[in-house]
Amino acid sequence: MNLQERDQKYLWHPLTQHKLHPKHLAIVKAKDALLYDEEGNTYIDGIASWYTCMYGHCNEYIINKVTAQLGKLDQVVFSGFTHPPAVEMSEKLMRILPKNQQKIFFSDNGSTSVDVAIKMALQFHFNQGEKRNKIIALEDAFHGDTFGSMSVSGLSVYNGPFEDFLLTIDRIDVPNYENFEHVKEKFSQLIATGAIAAFIFEPLVQGAAAMKMYPAELLSELIEIAQKNNVVCIADEVMTGFGKTGKYFASDFLENKPDIMCLSKSLTGGIVPMALTTCSQKIYDAFYDNEISKGFFHGHTYSANPLGCTAISAGIDLLVSKEMKANSLRIQEKHAAFNQRIHKHPKVKTTRQTGVIFALDLNIKMERYGNLRDQLFEFFMKNGVCLRPLGNTIYVLPPFITTDQELEKIYDVIEKALEMF
Numbered sequence: 577m578n579l580q581e582r583d584q585k586y587l588w589h590p591l592t593q594h595k596l597h598p599k600h601l602a603i604v605k606a607k608d609a610l611l612y613d614e615e616g617n618t619y620i621d622g623i624a625s626w627y628t629c630m631y632g633h634c635n636e637y638i639i640n641k642v643t644a645q646l647g648k649l650d651q652v653v654f655s656g657f658t659h660p661p662a663v664e665m666s667e668k669l670m671r672i673l674p675k676n677q678q679k680i681f682f683s684d685n686g687s688t689s690v691d692v693a694i695k696m697a698l699q700f701h702f703n704q705g706e707k708r709n710k711i712i713a714l715e716d717a718f719h720g721d722t723f724g725s726m727s728v729s730g731l732s733v734y735n736g737p738f739e740d741f742l743l744t745i746d747r748i749d750v751p752n753y754e755n756f757e758h759v760k761e762k763f764s765q766l767i768a769t770g771a772i773a774a775f776i777f778e779p780l781v782q783g784a785a786a787m788k789m790y791p792a793e794l795l796s797e798l799i800e801i802a803q804k805n806n807v808v809c810i811a812d813e814v815m816t817g818f819g820k821t822g823k824y825f826a827s828d829f830l831e832n833k834p835d836i837m838c839l840s841k842s843l844t845g846g847i848v849p850m851a852l853t854t855c856s857q858k859i860y861d862a863f864y865d866n867e868i869s870k871g872f873f874h875g876h877t878y879s880a881n882p883l884g885c886t887a888i889s890a891g892i893d894l895l896v897s898k899e900m901k902a903n904s905l906r907i908q909e910k911h912a913a914f915n916q917r918i919h920k921h922p923k924v925k926t927t928r929q930t931g932v933i934f935a936l937d938l939n940i941k942m943e944r945y946g947n948l949r950d951q952l953f954e955f956f957m958k959n960g961v962c963l964r965p966l967g968n969t970i971y972v973l974p975p976f977i978t979t980d981q982e983l984e985k986i987y988d989v990i991e992k993a994l995e996m997f
């Protein structure tokens with residue numbers, strides 16, 4: 577039996593109806609932008625394995641740093657203890673985060689970083705004797721699959737069984753130049769109730785909502801309104817963080833900075849799972865007290881795992897390097913040139929780009945996880961390109977080190993795919 581067959585005996589895959597999709601491709605190796613399956617076929621990883629391996633798979637620089645750390649300190653409790661990788665990482669990260677971010681809290685994945693942010697925001701008010709029990713989130717948002725992050729996610733097609741157990745959320749439309757006055761009015765009215773503890777958003781790009789993009793200046797205006805009313809603003813940069821938008825963080829495009837930021841995915845360059853929730857001094861100060869109960873009693877066993885912290889530090893070294901910046905610009909230019917080639921194609925409805933994220937909507941209706949979408953996915957894979965369409969949206973978010981040749985292959989296969997319909 578090959579791996580694909582053995583997989584079926586015990587393994588339960590994420591976001592999968594196993595009766596309809598029993599087979600999972602076995603990937604046995606990855607290097608740079610390439611994935612290798614058990615039969616030796618290669619695939620260009622056009623989505624950086626869910627936006628994680630932005631510096632390339634099995635990046636030697638990161639691996640060497642993590643391997644060296646592995647021989648020194650593997651794991652230690654982070655409550656009551658600290659260690660060099662955590663301290664060094666914090667100093668490096670502070671150099672690239674928006675200046676108002678001052679404290680770093682650890683967890684293990686994007687969803688938990690959002691749960692931590694929500695709990696921080698709720699307790700921020702609680703500690704000051706204010707009862708605020710609602711959160712504003714955007715329509716079509718996706719923030720993860722734990723209860724807190726699922727509550728603020730608007731993309732809840734499959735959340736039916738849990739809806740009665742979720743937090744209380746008010747939703748506003750994603751702002752654009754047409755609806756902004758209306759959105760702003762609703763937002764201000766909600767805030768005027770005094771019940772809103774936090775406003776959470778994916779800045780600039782809503783990833784799971786098929787790379788929906790919206791203007792920084794409109795979001796910034798909403799943040800201003802929120803912050804004037806002491807509403808905690810949470811930027812979920814799990815997807816957008818670490819250079820994907822063309823700056824280190826999407827929040828760098830905002831005039832008004834968030835109070836809290838959620839980071840994961842390419843935080844460790846895809847080497848190990850880890851997540852951070854960072855916050856401003858103002859948030860931290862609301863927990864800093866002689867009373868123990870005002871502290872933040874949230875903790876994960878693997879908080880600040882030394883290997884994860886080392887991978888983050890190494891990833892930041894790469895992110896700020898001249899080489900990676902040049903690569904990012906190169907990809908942005910290649911995407912823009914591809915856009916010129918494709919945007920008038922009769923099968924293409926719209927295209928959009930932010931940084932190295934490029935997306936196009938087909939002129940064809942497709943279910944998010946329907947047959948047509950599956951056919952498209954299979955076509956890409958058969959042609960050696962790993963792209964996962966979201967409904968009728970095809971998007972490309974390649975590792976920064978993807979070569980021009982590999983990019984051209986991705987674009988060519990997309991163009992060929994348009995002939996399928």
Ligand SMILES: Cc1ncc(COP(=O)(O)O)c(C=O)c1O
Nearest residue numbers: 685686687718719720783814815
């Ligand atoms: C913006 C955003 N937030 C949170 C998450 C959840 O992250 P994780 O899958 O690591 O729990 C995702 C995952 O795609 C995401 O895109």
